[in-house]
Amino acid sequence: MRRKITRIKRDIVVIGGGPAGMAAAIRGEEEGAEVMLIERDIELGGILNQCIHNGFGVEMYGEELTGPEYAERFTSQIESSDIDVRLNSYVLSLSPGKTINLLTPYGVFEVDAEAVVLATGAREKSRGEIRIPGDRPSGVMPAGSAQKFINKKGFMPGKKAFVLGSGDIGLIISRRLTWEGAEVVGVAEIMDYPTGLNRNVVQCLHDYDIPLHLQHTVTNIYGTNRLEGIELSRVDENFQPIEGTEKDIEVDLLLLSVGLVPENDFFKEAGVSLNPKTSGALVDEWFQTDVPGIFGCGNAIHIEDLVDWVTMDGFRAGDGAVAYAGTGSLPKADKKVVAGENVNYVVPHKVSGEDEFRFALRVTEPMENVDIAIKGTDISSFQQIVTPGEMEVEEVSEDELDELTDLDEIEVEVTRRF
Amino acid sequence: MTKKYDVAIIGAGVIGAGIARELSRYELNVAVLEKEPDVGWGTTKANSGIIHAGYDATPGTVKASFSAPGNKKYGEWAEPLSVPFKRIGSFVSTKDSNRIDKLQTLVEQGEENGVEELEIIQDREKIKKLEPNISDEVEAVLHAPTAGVVAPYKLTIALYENARDNGVDFFFDSPVEGIDVDKSPGTSSRFTVKSPHQEYPADYVINAAGIFSGKVASMVGDESVHINPARGEYHLLDHELQGYVTKINFPLPSKDSKGILVTPAAEGSIIFGPNHQPLEEPSVATTKAGLDEVFNGALNLFPGIDTSKIVTNFAGLRAKAQTNDFVIGESDAAAGFINVGGIQSPGLTAAPAIADHVIGILEEKGLSLTEDPAFDPTREPIPKFSEMEPEEIAKYTDDLSAAKEIVCRCEDVTRAEIEEAIDRGAETLDGIKFRTRSRMGSCQGGFCTPRLVEILSEKRGVSPKEVTKKGDGSYLLAEETKEVE
Numbered sequence: 001m002r003r004k005i006t007r008i009k010r011d012i013v014v015i016g017g018g019p020a021g022m023a024a025a026i027r028g029e030e031e032g033a034e035v036m037l038i039e040r041d042i043e044l045g046g047i048l049n050q051c052i053h054n055g056f057g058v059e060m061y062g063e064e065l066t067g068p069e070y071a072e073r074f075t076s077q078i079e080s081s082d083i084d085v086r087l088n089s090y091v092l093s094l095s096p097g098k099t100i101n102l103l104t105p106y107g108v109f110e111v112d113a114e115a116v117v118l119a120t121g122a123r124e125k126s127r128g129e130i131r132i133p134g135d136r137p138s139g140v141m142p143a144g145s146a147q148k149f150i151n152k153k154g155f156m157p158g159k160k161a162f163v164l165g166s167g168d169i170g171l172i173i174s175r176r177l178t179w180e181g182a183e184v185v186g187v188a189e190i191m192d193y194p195t196g197l198n199r200n201v202v203q204c205l206h207d208y209d210i211p212l213h214l215q216h217t218v219t220n221i222y223g224t225n226r227l228e229g230i231e232l233s234r235v236d237e238n239f240q241p242i243e244g245t246e247k248d249i250e251v252d253l254l255l256l257s258v259g260l261v262p263e264n265d266f267f268k269e270a271g272v273s274l275n276p277k278t279s280g281a282l283v284d285e286w287f288q289t290d291v292p293g294i295f296g297c298g299n300a301i302h303i304e305d306l307v308d309w310v311t312m313d314g315f316r317a318g319d320g321a322v323a324y325a326g327t328g329s330l331p332k333a334d335k336k337v338v339a340g341e342n343v344n345y346v347v348p349h350k351v352s353g354e355d356e357f358r359f360a361l362r363v364t365e366p367m368e369n370v371d372i373a374i375k376g377t378d379i380s381s382f383q384q385i386v387t388p389g390e391m392e393v394e395e396v397s398e399d400e401l402d403e404l405t406d407l408d409e410i411e412v413e414v415t416r417r418f
Numbered sequence: 419m420t421k422k423y424d425v426a427i428i429g430a431g432v433i434g435a436g437i438a439r440e441l442s443r444y445e446l447n448v449a450v451l452e453k454e455p456d457v458g459w460g461t462t463k464a465n466s467g468i469i470h471a472g473y474d475a476t477p478g479t480v481k482a483s484f485s486a487p488g489n490k491k492y493g494e495w496a497e498p499l500s501v502p503f504k505r506i507g508s509f510v511s512t513k514d515s516n517r518i519d520k521l522q523t524l525v526e527q528g529e530e531n532g533v534e535e536l537e538i539i540q541d542r543e544k545i546k547k548l549e550p551n552i553s554d555e556v557e558a559v560l561h562a563p564t565a566g567v568v569a570p571y572k573l574t575i576a577l578y579e580n581a582r583d584n585g586v587d588f589f590f591d592s593p594v595e596g597i598d599v600d601k602s603p604g605t606s607s608r609f610t611v612k613s614p615h616q617e618y619p620a621d622y623v624i625n626a627a628g629i630f631s632g633k634v635a636s637m638v639g640d641e642s643v644h645i646n647p648a649r650g651e652y653h654l655l656d657h658e659l660q661g662y663v664t665k666i667n668f669p670l671p672s673k674d675s676k677g678i679l680v681t682p683a684a685e686g687s688i689i690f691g692p693n694h695q696p697l698e699e700p701s702v703a704t705t706k707a708g709l710d711e712v713f714n715g716a717l718n719l720f721p722g723i724d725t726s727k728i729v730t731n732f733a734g735l736r737a738k739a740q741t742n743d744f745v746i747g748e749s750d751a752a753a754g755f756i757n758v759g760g761i762q763s764p765g766l767t768a769a770p771a772i773a774d775h776v777i778g779i780l781e782e783k784g785l786s787l788t789e790d791p792a793f794d795p796t797r798e799p800i801p802k803f804s805e806m807e808p809e810e811i812a813k814y815t816d817d818l819s820a821a822k823e824i825v826c827r828c829e830d831v832t833r834a835e836i837e838e839a840i841d842r843g844a845e846t847l848d849g850i851k852f853r854t855r856s857r858m859g860s861c862q863g864g865f866c867t868p869r870l871v872e873i874l875s876e877k878r879g880v881s882p883k884e885v886t887k888k889g890d891g892s893y894l895l896a897e898e899t900k901e902v903e
Contacts, residue, residue, distance in 0.1 A: 103822060103824075126729065128653075152868070180899050181900065225892040
C-alpha cells in the first residue's frame with residue numbers, strides 16, 4: 001500500500017535553523033503566529049556550532065560570546081516556546097504558492113504556509129570555481145570544511161598549511177590550526193587589502209606572525225595523491241599572475257577562503273528574482289522577495305560580516321512574515337534602492353518609505369574619511385575608515401522618512417569628505 | 419592451490435571490464451587485474467562520455483570499423499545494466515558558409531562507415547529549434563541523431579558489477595609486474611601473470627592496460643605497442659544549467675584548431691572540453707593555459723553560457739598509439755596474448771564492438787566457449803533519491819532510515835545510497851563519488867566530506883585517518899586534535 005503524505009498548515013515556515021532562521025522563528029512566534037522551523041542538521045545553530053572562537057554578540061549584547069554560546073541564547077528560547085522545530089528534516093520542494101514537501105524522520109509532509117522565510121545561509125566557493133590549475137590531490141579543501149573537521153570531529157586535516165583568501169573563515173582557521181600545533185606558512189590575498197575583518201587580521205595573523213601576502217594567489221597545485229606543495233604568484237592590477245614571480249611552497253594542506261555564495265536554490269525554485277551582484281534574492285525592507293509571502297534573511301540574501309546583523313535581519317523578516325501571514329500584504333515597497341558612487345551593493349533593494357529601516361552596504365574599495373549618504377537628502381553619516389571586508393549598516397529613522405517622500409529612487413553613495 | 423584462469427585481463431577500464439562482462443556469458447574462469455583500487459580510473463574516468471555516430475573516423479581504419487557497430491550496440495549494454503545513456507544526437511557546426519562542403523565530406527565518410535540518418539541543416543530556424551542557445555553565427559550543421567552520451571565511469575562500474583555477479587574475479591591494487599610465458603607445447607597454462615601479492619596462471623591474457631599497454635606488452639617480449647599519452651582538459655558546470663545545451667556540439671575542425679566541444683553529460687551537467695596536449699609522461703594535472711583554451715573555445719559555439727556556473731575542472735588522458743589507430747589482435751611475440759591498446763577516441767563508442775571482436779579472436783585461437791545457463795545480463799542500479807517524486811520518497815524512506823539522511827545536499831544523495839555504494843565496492847571518496855554523485859555538485863564536497871569520511875570509516879571499520887580520496891597516500895586527516903582537559 002502506498003504510504004500517504006500528511007498535509008499540515010502553518011502560518012510561517014522558516015527554512016534553516018541558523019542564526020537568521022532562529023531569529024525569524026522566535027519573532028514570528030512571539031507575535032502569535034504558528035511557526036515551523038526546519039533544520040537539516042541534528043541541532044539548531046547552523047554554522048555557529050563549529051565557530052568555537054569568540055567575538056559574537058558585540059552589537060546585540062555588548063559581549064564577546066563564542067559561536068555555540070551565541071546560538072544557545074536562541075536555542076534555549078526556542079526550546080521553551082511553541083515553535084514546531086523539525087530537525088534532520090529536508091525540504092524536497094518549495095512552490096511559488098508556498099507549499100513545501102518535507103522529508104522528516106517521521107515521514108513525508110506537505111506543508112501549506114501562509115508565509116515562508118528562507119534562511120538557508122551560504123556555501124564556500126570551491127577550487128573549481130576559481131579555476132586553480134594543477135594536480136588534484138587530497139589536502140585541498142574549503143576553510144569551513146577544515147573548521148568542521150577540527151572543531152566538530154576532532155581531526156587535523158594537515159600539519160603544514162597555506163591559506164588562500166583573507167576572508168574571516170580563512171583568518172580564524174589560521175589561528176585555530178596554529179593552536180592545534182600545525183604550521184601555517186602563510187595567507188595569500190589576491191586583492192591589495194585583506195577581505196576579512198581588521199580585528200581578525202590582527203588577532204589571527206599578526207599575533208602569530210603568520211605572513212599575509214597581498215596581491216598574491218595560488219597558481220599551481222602539486223601532488224598526485226596527497227598535496228605536496230603549491231605555487232604562489234604575485235598578481236597584476238587585473239589579477240593576472242605576473243610571470244617570474246612564482247614561488248614554490250611545500251605544504252600538505254591548502255585551505256580556500258575565497259568567498260561565500262548564498263544558497264539560493266529555493267529562491268530559484270520559487271521563482272524569486274536574484275541580485276546578480278550578491279547571488280541572493282532581491283528583497284524589500286521586510287526582507288520580502290518579489291514573490292509575495294516569500295521572505296529571505298541572513299547570508300542567503302547577502303554575505304554579512306557579523307552574526308549580530310544576521311539576527312537583526314531575522315527579526316525583521318519575522319516581523320514581515322507575521323504581517324503578511326495576518327493581512328496577506330505589507331505596505332507596497334515601490335522605491336528602488338540603488339548602489340551609487342563607491343558602493344558595491346546595498347540591501348534592501350526597495351523600500352516603502354513608510355517605515356523606518358536599516359540598510360547594509362559594502363564599498364568597492366578601502367577609503368578614509370567618508371560620508372555614507374542618501375543622495376539628494378540630508379541623511380548622511382561620517383565614517384573614518386571603510387573597507388569592502390566590513391559591512392556598513394545605517395539606519396533611516398522615522399523622522400528622516402519625510403526626506404524620502406519625493407524620491408522615486410534612493411541612491412546610496414559613499415564619498416570622500418576631504 | 420593457485421586458481422588457474424582461462425583468461426586473465428589486465429586493466430579494468432571500460433575495455434577490460436567490458437571484455438570481462440562479455441566473457442562472463444560463458445563457463446570460463448576469468449580474472450581481471452587492476453592497479454588502482456577501483457574500476458575505470460585510467461583513461462575511462464575522464465573523457466567526454468560521447469558515443470559517436472561514427473562519421474569522423476577515416477574509412478578503412480580499425481577505428482572506423484568499430485565505431486558505428488559499437489554505437490549500434492550501446493542499447494544492449496546500457497539497458498540491462500541500467501546505465502545512464504541517451505541518444506541526444508550530435509551537431510558539427512560551422513560559421514563559415516564556404517566550408518559547408520567539409521560537412522558534406524563528413525556525411526560521405528559516415529555513410530562509408532555505415533552511419534545512418536546523417537543530415538546537413540542550413541535552415542537557421544531549424545538549427546535554433548534543435549539547439550536554442552547555439553551561436554547565431556552558425557551557418558550550417560551536420561546533425562547525427564544516433565550519437566549519444568553515457569557516463570563512462572558508471573558504465574564501467576556496471577560492467578564490473580555484472581561481470582562479478584556472473585563469476586569473474588577482480589583483483590584491485592594489483593599492478594602487473596611481470597608475465598612468464600611457457601612456450602613448451604602442450605602446457606595447460608601458458609602464462610603466469612605476476613602482481614606483488616599473487617601469481618595468476620592463465621591460458622590467455624588480454625592486455626587492456628590503457629596508457630600502460632605498451633609496458634605490459636613488453637613483458638612478453640612484444641615491443642610493437644607504443645603508447646603516447648595525450649591530455650585533455652575539461653570544465654564541468656553546475657546541474658542548474660541543465661537544458662541550456664541539448665546536443666553534443668562539435669565545431670567543424672579547422673586547420674588551426676580541432677575545437678572544443680560543448681555537451682550535456684549523460685547525468686545532465688554540461689561539460690566543455692577537451693583540448694589536446696601530447697605528453698612525455700602521463701599526468702592529469704590541469705594547466706592555466708589549457709583551462710583558458712577550453713573556456714574560450716566553448717564560448718565560440720555558446721557565447722551566452724553562464725560560465726560563473728563552472729563547478730570544477732579536470733583533465734583526462736588519451737592512450738594514443740604511434741599508429742594513431744586501435745591496436746587489436748594477438749601479439750606476434752606470444753600466442754594467446756591479445757593486445758587491445760591505443761584505445762583513444764572513439765574507444766568508448768567502440769567498446770561493445772571491441773569486446774565482441776576480442777572474444778571472437780579468443781575463440782579462433784582455441785578458447786572453447788560454452789554458454790553459462792546461469793548468466794544474468796541484468797544489473798540493478800543504486801536507487802536514486804534525487805530522481806524520485808515525493809510519493810516515491812515517502813514509500814522508499816518508510817522502512818529505510820538511512821534514506822532519510824541526505825548527506826550530499828547539492829546532488830541530494832542519501833546515506834542509503836552512500837552505504838550501498840560502499841557495499842558494492844567503493845573504498846574511497848572518489849569511488850563513492852563516481853557511484854552516487856556526492857561531491858560532484860556545486861559545493862564540491864565542502865559540506866558533505868566530513869560526514870562521508872565518517873560513514874566510510876564506520877562501514878569499513880577503519881580509523882577516519884585511513885579514509886582516502888583515491889587510495890595510495892591520498893588521506894584526508896593527518897592526526898587527532900590535541901586532547902582537551
